[in-house]
Amino acid sequence: xxxxxxxxxxxxxxxxxxxxxxxxxxxxxxxxxxxxxxxxxxxxxxxxxxxxxxxxxxxxxxxxxxxxxxxxxxxxxxxxxxxxxxxxxxxxxxxxxxxxxxxxxxxxxxxxxxxxxxxxxxxxxxxxxxxxxxxxxxxxxxxxxxxxxxxxxxxxxxxxxxxxxxxxxxxxxxxxxxxxxxxxxxxxxxxxxxxxxxxxxxxxxxxxxxxxxxxxxxxxxxxxxxxxxxxxxxxxxxxxxxxxxxxxxxxxxxxxxxxxxxxxxxxxxxxxxxxxxxxxxxxxxxxxxxxxxxxx
Amino acid sequence: xxxxxxxxxxxxxxxxxxxxxxxxxxxxxxxxxxxxxxxxxxxxxxxxxxxxxxxxxxxxxxxxxxxxxxxxxxxxxxxxxxxxxxxxxxxxxxxxxxxxxxxxxxxxxxxxxxxxxxxxxxxxxxxxxxxxxxxxxxxxxxxxxxxxxxxxxxxxxxxxxxxxxxxxxxxxxxxxxxxxxxxxxxxxxxxxxxxxxxxxxxxxxxxxxxxxxxxxxxxxxxxxxxxxxxxxxxxxxxxxxxxxxxxxxxxxxxxxxxxxxxxxxxxxxxxxxxxxxxxxxxxxxxxxxxxxxxxxxxxxxxxxxxxxxxxxxxxxx
Numbered sequence: 001x002x003x004x005x006x007x008x009x010x011x012x013x014x015x016x017x018x019x020x021x022x023x024x025x026x027x028x029x030x031x032x033x034x035x036x037x038x039x040x041x042x043x044x045x046x047x048x049x050x051x052x053x054x055x056x057x058x059x060x061x062x063x064x065x066x067x068x069x070x071x072x073x074x075x076x077x078x079x080x081x082x083x084x085x086x087x088x089x090x091x092x093x094x095x096x097x098x099x100x101x102x103x104x105x106x107x108x109x110x111x112x113x114x115x116x117x118x119x120x121x122x123x124x125x126x127x128x129x130x131x132x133x134x135x136x137x138x139x140x141x142x143x144x145x146x147x148x149x150x151x152x153x154x155x156x157x158x159x160x161x162x163x164x165x166x167x168x169x170x171x172x173x174x175x176x177x178x179x180x181x182x183x184x185x186x187x188x189x190x191x192x193x194x195x196x197x198x199x200x201x202x203x204x205x206x207x208x209x210x211x212x213x214x215x216x217x218x219x220x221x222x223x224x225x226x227x228x229x230x231x232x233x234x235x236x237x238x239x240x241x242x243x244x245x246x247x248x249x250x251x252x253x254x255x256x257x258x259x260x261x262x263x264x265x266x267x268x269x270x271x272x273x274x275x276x277x278x279x280x281x282x283x284x285x286x287x288x289x290x291x292x293x294x295x296x
Numbered sequence: 297x298x299x300x301x302x303x304x305x306x307x308x309x310x311x312x313x314x315x316x317x318x319x320x321x322x323x324x325x326x327x328x329x330x331x332x333x334x335x336x337x338x339x340x341x342x343x344x345x346x347x348x349x350x351x352x353x354x355x356x357x358x359x360x361x362x363x364x365x366x367x368x369x370x371x372x373x374x375x376x377x378x379x380x381x382x383x384x385x386x387x388x389x390x391x392x393x394x395x396x397x398x399x400x401x402x403x404x405x406x407x408x409x410x411x412x413x414x415x416x417x418x419x420x421x422x423x424x425x426x427x428x429x430x431x432x433x434x435x436x437x438x439x440x441x442x443x444x445x446x447x448x449x450x451x452x453x454x455x456x457x458x459x460x461x462x463x464x465x466x467x468x469x470x471x472x473x474x475x476x477x478x479x480x481x482x483x484x485x486x487x488x489x490x491x492x493x494x495x496x497x498x499x500x501x502x503x504x505x506x507x508x509x510x511x512x513x514x515x516x517x518x519x520x521x522x523x524x525x526x527x528x529x530x531x532x533x534x535x536x537x538x539x540x541x542x543x544x545x546x547x548x549x550x551x552x553x554x555x556x557x558x559x560x561x562x563x564x565x566x567x568x569x570x571x572x573x574x575x576x577x578x579x580x581x582x583x584x585x586x587x588x589x590x591x592x593x594x595x596x597x598x599x600x601x602x603x604x605x606x607x608x609x610x611x612x613x
Contacts, residue, residue: 133314136586136593138548141566145582148570149325221437228439229552234571248442252556259449266442274437281433 023286030282036275040268044092051086055242058082064258078247078261079254087242088268094154094243095224095272098236101158102223103216106169111212113166114173115200119181128174131167139164139222140229147235154237157230164226165219172215176208183207210287217283221276228269244269300601304594312587319583320364323575329353334377334573347377351576373580378572383580387562394554394561396466397477397484398546404485405492405542410535412489413496418523420501428493435490441552444483448556451479461558480557484549488542495534503530536600540593547585 015021024030043050052072059081067076067084075084117127134142146160180186181204189203230236231245239246244265251261326333331348339347348354352363367374373383416428452460458479464472503509504527512522550563558564562585569577 129310130314132311133318136311136315136590137318137582138544138585138589140548141551141582141585144551144567144570145322145578146325148573148578149322149575151327225437225439229441232439232441232552233555233567245439248439248445252445255445255449256453262442262445262449266439266446269439269442270434270437273439274433277433277437 020286024282027282027286029278030286033275033278033280033282036271037279038275040092040272040275041096043089044096047089047093050089051083053083053086055086055090056082056240057086064254066258067260067264075264076258076260078251079258084247084261084264087247088244088264090242091244091247091265091268092272094237094241095227095269098154098157098161098227099220099223099276102161102165103220105158105162106165106219107212107216109162109166110169110215111173111205114170115177115205115208117170118174118177119196119200119204124174128171131171134163134167135171137164140226143226143230144233144235147230152230152235152238154241157227157236160230161223161226165222169212169215169219172211173208176211177204180204180207214280214284214288217276217280221273221280224269224272224276297602301598304597308590308594312590315586315590316365316368316583319579319586320361322582323579326575330575334575368583373584374576376569376574376577376580378569378574378577383577384584386565386577387581387584390560390562390565392465393463393559394547394550394563396473397481397559397561398543398550400477400481401484401488401546402539402542404481405488406535406539408485409489409492410496410531412493414500414523414531416493416497417500417504429497432490432493432497435486436494437490438486440483440487440549441556443486444479444553444556447479447483463557463559463561476559480553480559483556484546484553487549488545492535492538492542495538496531499531499534500527503527506530533600533604536596536603540589540596543592544589547589 059077061081062073062077063079063081065073065077065081067074072083072085075088077083078087113127113131117124117131137145143157143160143164146163147156150156150159177200181199186199186203189199194203227236227243228245228248231243232249234246234249236245237243247265248262251258251265255262323330329344329348331344331351331353332339334347334351335344352360355363371384373387375382376386379386412428412432416425416432419425448460451458458475463476466473509522509526512526513519517526547563550561551567552563553559554561554563555567562581566578566581566585568574569581
């Protein structure tokens with residue numbers, strides 16, 4: 001660490017004592033979202049304890065049992081007698097893993113590409129044209145095309161959805177970098193002899209985090225929704241892994257006589273996405289109120 | 297204005313070039329030999345060789361790319377492996393269905409999205425606002441294909457109001473078209489209504505705080521006039537910009553929605569091509585849709601510049 005960095009480095013307050021944290025916990029939407037998302041997250045984390053049995057275990061004798069007040073048959077059984085509660089909580093694992101995978105890839109590559117495009121002006125033009133081209137495709141259609149080409153799997157879904165969303169993240173990062181790089185403290189760092197990468201990582205990026213965090217929370221929500229579409233079309237994880245989209249697609253055949261097979265996984269998706277959207281709204285209000293007009 | 301249009305068209309050329317490269321590259325993503333994947337497990341070596349030859353996969357990469365662009369310049373997007381006819385012909389056959397449902401959906405989106413957004417903004421922090429924002433939030437959180445299925449159960453199976461699937465052309469029988477298109481269009485519009493209502497609400501709130509609105513009120517204009525004449529002009533700006541995004545989401549959504557309602561438009565054409573690995577159809581279809589959307593977006597931008605002259609000057613800098 002340089003001497004000048006040591007000198008200007010502010011003393012760090014722990015996050016839970018900052019005003020941002022206080023405003024977040026007072027934000028009603030954020031807290032409702034946190035509860036909803038926390039609920040789904042705990043289903044995923046404790047899936048093996050919550051699920052009454054193996055999500056893939058078939059029991060033809062008890063097929064098509066409707067939801068009832070019973071620890072095991074709470075959500076009923078499907079056409080093969082598989083336990084719907086087990087399948088829903090294990091489906092939560094897959095949805096959240098894929099969502100998280102997409103968020104991580106977006107955080108890494110979106111930031112890297114956005115920072116490079118915003119900072120090195122010569123690369124800006126070509127990189128943004130590439131982003132424009134990727135964004136010219138309807139998002140889910142491109143993801144479906146990539147997933148179909150690569151062959152269905154959970155990893156394919158993560159890669160396909162990341163390719164779709166990274167240009168959007170990179171654009172947002174680039175926009176903040178363009179503003180921050182002209183600020184005086186960046187010029188001061190440059191005058192003090194700091195290199196490009198040091199300026200980007202130490203001085204610019206920490207000041208571009210707010211819109212990025214907001215964007216990532218919405219991307220998590222989109223990723224969960226889009227993963228359901230991919231699995232619904234048979235382009236997600238293989239049938240041996242329970243997935244909400246696959247469950248809806250399988251339940252569709254029996255929608256007249258056993259509507260719960262479709263309704264239950266759909267509600268699971270809706271709760272997760274609603275939770276993430278509410279959290280995203282809260283984060284946006286607290287961290288970056290300027291985005292409100294653009295994103296609604 | 298003319299110069300703006302020309303500039304906008306020139307700007308789109310490199311993007312279109314990259315878009316076509318990406319479409320071309322999608323087939324190259326197929327792990328291993330696409331001919332084997334297309335042929336399926338039962339294909340003989342001779343059949344696979346025939347597929348390879350037919351698609352030109354036996355030629356070097358640069359020749360394949362050259363042929364792809366040479367055909368593209370002549371308006372040839374390739375021939376569907378599955379349907380045995382040109383991609384463009386198949387797309388144009390199905391386009392009217394998707395376009396008519398999309399337009400219906402777009403109208404629903406604009407009417408309800410803006411109305412709900414304005415209502416929520418004008419009654420900020422009342423129960424009306426609460427209901428409207430909750431509705432909008434739920435709208436953006438529901439998977440549209442699931443919503444379509446739930447609507448089928450509710451309105452077709454239980455209430456028997458609307459047909460479960462199929463499609464009748466508007467020109468054949470407008471009433472039957474309306475009955476068939478309503479559920480797919482609503483399922484598609486739901487997400488966008490939520491999105492647009494949220495944008496309209498926040499823009500309206502922002503606009504109502506502006507000085508010129510205070511001036512308008514101060515000079516004694518009735519409130520409806522302040523909103524309808526003065527505020528609306530500024531509210532419409534972000535609305536126009538998101539129309540391009542809305543169209544793109546509509547086309548995306550049509551892939552699943554058309555499959556849910558057994559409507560045979562571009563969405564189900566592409567969906568089937570993807571599931572049955574008709575790579576030339578995927579390649580050509582994706583390129584067609586992306587190019588069409590780009591042109592629509594340019595059109596939207598031109599309209600936008602027409603309405604808001606500031607854009608023309610900004611873009612020129």
